[in-house]
Amino acid sequence: MLTLYYAPGACSMAAHIVLxxxxxxxxxxxxxxxxxxxRTEAYLKINxxxxxxxxxxxxxxxxxxxxxILPYLGKRFGLxxxxxxxxxKALSLIGFFAGSVHPxxxxxxxxxxxxxxxxxxxxxxxxxxxxxxGYMKQIDxxxxxxxxxxxxxxxxxxxxxxxxxxxxxxxxxxxxxxxxTAFKDRMLKRPAVQRVxxxxxxxx
Ligand SMILES: N[C@@H](CCC(=O)N[C@@H](CS)C(=O)NCC(=O)O)C(=O)O
Numbered sequence: 001m002l003t004l005y006y007a008p009g010a011c012s013m014a015a016h017i018v019l020x021x022x023x024x025x026x027x028x029x030x031x032x033x034x035x036x037x038x039r040t041e042a043y044l045k046i047n048x049x050x051x052x053x054x055x056x057x058x059x060x061x062x063x064x065x066x067x068x069i070l071p072y073l074g075k076r077f078g079l080x081x082x083x084x085x086x087x088x089k090a091l092s093l094i095g096f097f098a099g100s101v102h103p104x105x106x107x108x109x110x111x112x113x114x115x116x117x118x119x120x121x122x123x124x125x126x127x128x129x130x131x132x133x134g135y136m137k138q139i140d141x142x143x144x145x146x147x148x149x150x151x152x153x154x155x156x157x158x159x160x161x162x163x164x165x166x167x168x169x170x171x172x173x174x175x176x177x178x179x180x181t182a183f184k185d186r187m188l189k190r191p192a193v194q195r196v197x198x199x200x201x202x203x204x
Contacts, residue, residue, distance in 0.1 A: 003027040003056035005046060007038075008200035009165065011102060012053035015069050016200070017158035020192035022077035028199075066159065067091075067098050074155035081150050090150055097159050101139075104132035105166050129170055136167050136177060143179035147186065161187045165204050 004019055004026060006012035010033065019026045031037050031052050038050040047054040047064040055069045056062045063069060071094070074080025081087045107114060107128025111121035139160060142149065149156035164184045167174040175181055184204065187193045197204060 001025060001027060001058065003029055005029050005031050005043075005052050005054040005056075006200075007031050007033045007052045009169070009202050010052050011066060011159075011162055013162050013165075013196060013200055013202065014066060014155070014159040015053045015055065015073060017161070017193055017196045018070065018073045018077065018079060018155050020195050021079065021158075021190070022073065024077075065098070066102075067094050070094060070155040070159060079154045081154060086150055090154065090156055093149060093156055094159065097163070101132065101135045101163055104128050104135060105163075105170070108132065108170060129172070132167070132170065133172050136163070136172060136174065136180065139163065140177035140180040143183050146179075148183075157183075157187060158193070161193065165202050168204060 002019065002024070004012070004015055006016050006028060007030065016028065019028075031043065033052070037043055038047075038052065044050055046056070046062045049064055051064065053066065053069055054062050054064045055072070063072065071080055071091070074090075081090050105128065108125045111124040111128075112118075114124050115121065148154065149160055161184060164174060164180055174184075188197070188204065196202075
């Protein structure tokens with residue numbers, strides 16, 4: 001059985017939704033990020049980076065990083081494009097989400113990672129939020145005339161959904177992004193998404 005280490009409202013929500021969509025029994029384990037559980041010796045054995053998500057596979061081996069976890073789950077549950085071209089596009093989008101969009105918000109939430117001096121944190125946060133907003137607009141453009149990020153529903157969609165909720169939490173005018181907002185509404189119609197939003201108490 002798979003075990004998911006996750007935290008409410010974090011990027012691990014993408015894998016959480018995919019596991020709910022998958023229909024297989026799995027063990028969800030909540031990690032207390034505010035309490036620093038991710039830095040305990042026990043958790044660092046699961047993910048030496050001290051982050052969620054982490055996924056323990058059936059053989060007990062843990063894997064970390066959304067870029068690995070989401071394609072793995074997608075292949076397991078038929079939520080991953082199998083042809084080479086759409087697969088390359090999916091990997092490209094996951095790379096953009098994990099390598100650019102997520103770190104922009106990390107500047108807002110964890111400015112101490114980027115500079116030890118609290119005096120400069122406001123500018124780091126402000127720049128991070130502006131960069132993140134730019135990415136939100138870019139994603140809105142990607143969704144023009146499309147129902148999902150790929151040709152059909154895939155693991156890319158729960159990952160894209162996470163960033164919409166982060167935009168709301170950052171008080172960005174997400175409602176102005178018509179395509180992204182319509183996508184968020186489509187996501188919210190899915191029972192698996194509703195269950196996770198309820199479990200993680202995400203405001204959306
Ligand atoms: N590159 C990692 C980033 C994971 C990550 O930064 N997770 C955040 C939550 S969204 C976390 O665990 N933060 C805890 C901390 O920074 O202490 C991935 O995409 O899986």
